[in-house]
Amino acid sequence: MSTKDTQMRADAPLPVLLPFRIEPTRLGTPRLAPVHALLFGAGLALFAGTAWAQADNAQLPPLEVIVKWAPLLLSGFAFNILISMIAMAIGTGAGLGVGLGMISENPLLARICWALTQFFRNAPWLVLLFFVMFLVPFQVTIFGVQIPLPDWVKATVGFSLPVMANVAEIVRGAVRSVPSTQWEAAESLAFTPRQTMWRIILPQCVKRMLPPWMNLYSLVTMATVQASIVGVSEMLTLTAQVHTAEGGRPELFAPLYGFALFCFFLYCYPIDRFTARLERRFHIR
């Protein structure tokens, strides 16, 4: 504990609480031994075996169903990732603009950007998705050229709206966290406000914005499955279709949705851990 902290605690009338921060839980990487593989294999065999015993002999056991349909399901998962990346790209671009607008000197612009952020941050993602799906036409005509807007494009736009609002908050928070002496120093060196922002403040902000930004990306990836509710054929939609194609047996639900959970876990968990590492590294006290 630094002397500054001790000082602060001694000054407080009730020195009962330490400074705190939330650090994501990390599961230690287990050390795998051959016995684990054996146990895993035995578990799988038991799992498949019981399902096999329940099912008729003509039907595939759950594990084989997953293996059989894995290419299709994984292509759906890749589609989810594609949607999340595009939504993140659009949202980050727009959010940077809105976030800088929120801290601009112009009170009207700041007000508008603030209202925009609050609106899109406080509406549920699914509601925003419906909003875009129903109110954006299925094709637009620009200069006489008809551009069709397929469902997945609209869904992507729908996801980029909350991303925009959240990125705007991240940008605002990061810019506010830069010490005001930096602004003054830049001013004394005769930088214009624009130069100060782009060449001095924002480069310092990038590393502060990175962990929350990655957190947001992980949230977006997990939100993309909501597109299945409005009929985009991504992983969850395909999972339901595969289930129907395999005869709609009730015991297939758990393995199929479990597989979807597993895929998302494999993708999001490394991001989560990396975010935690960056957070520790860039932590400002």
Next chain:
Amino acid sequence: MDVIPAWFKDLYETTGLNFTVFYDPYDWNRYVDGVRMTVVLTVSTILASLLIGAVGALLQGAPSRIVRGAINGFVVLFRNTPPLVQIFFFYFGIGAILPAGQDQFGLRQPFIDNVDWAIIALSLFAGAFNVEIFRSGIEAVPKTTVEAAEALGYTRLKAYVYVILPLALRVCLPALNNNLVNLLKTTTLAYAIAVPETLYAVKQIWSESQNVFEMMLVLFVTYGILVGILVWIMHRWEKSLHIPGYGR
């Protein structure tokens, strides 16, 4: 009290803005039932997730390695998978395997219906986040305070309930506030398993009356008000629990 319906009827005839919920009692009732369901979902999941968070944070400091590992696994798993898939997994996956009774027509009548499954799934999802939030608060309680409690003869559980948790709660309220607002927004996902909450009710209304835009506005305002109420309550709570000398 006919002023409001009359005004909205007039609005429809003059401008074409068709807010059926405000003049059609049938739609109004459906809408109010939807909001009521959202409130029921929110309140029950908030209470359950707070309980999960408090118990989980206590067990995270348990002496047994297996218990600690299990709690960590639970948190990591639920944080990194989509809540919608979790709901589907519980409702279809586990709900289909569990035994079920029959109603008077001989149809399958599960003992845990879709509303219950939505509450269970959402509580577990938000609870996983709450575990971490509570843990961050517990870490902020100095070891000396815990030792003092032990010296006064508190058992581990009693020290947790009477000393550590009250202090930790005050620290993590802002983060908790965030998570609970998020939880309120996540309740819309119950739409996917046909829980008649606000989004579901509004969707039914707009598919019958063809007034998507107007109902969208109603939907946004509804969630805005609900979030506003929750934030107001949390801020009141935060203020009433405030420790003098910390923050402003």
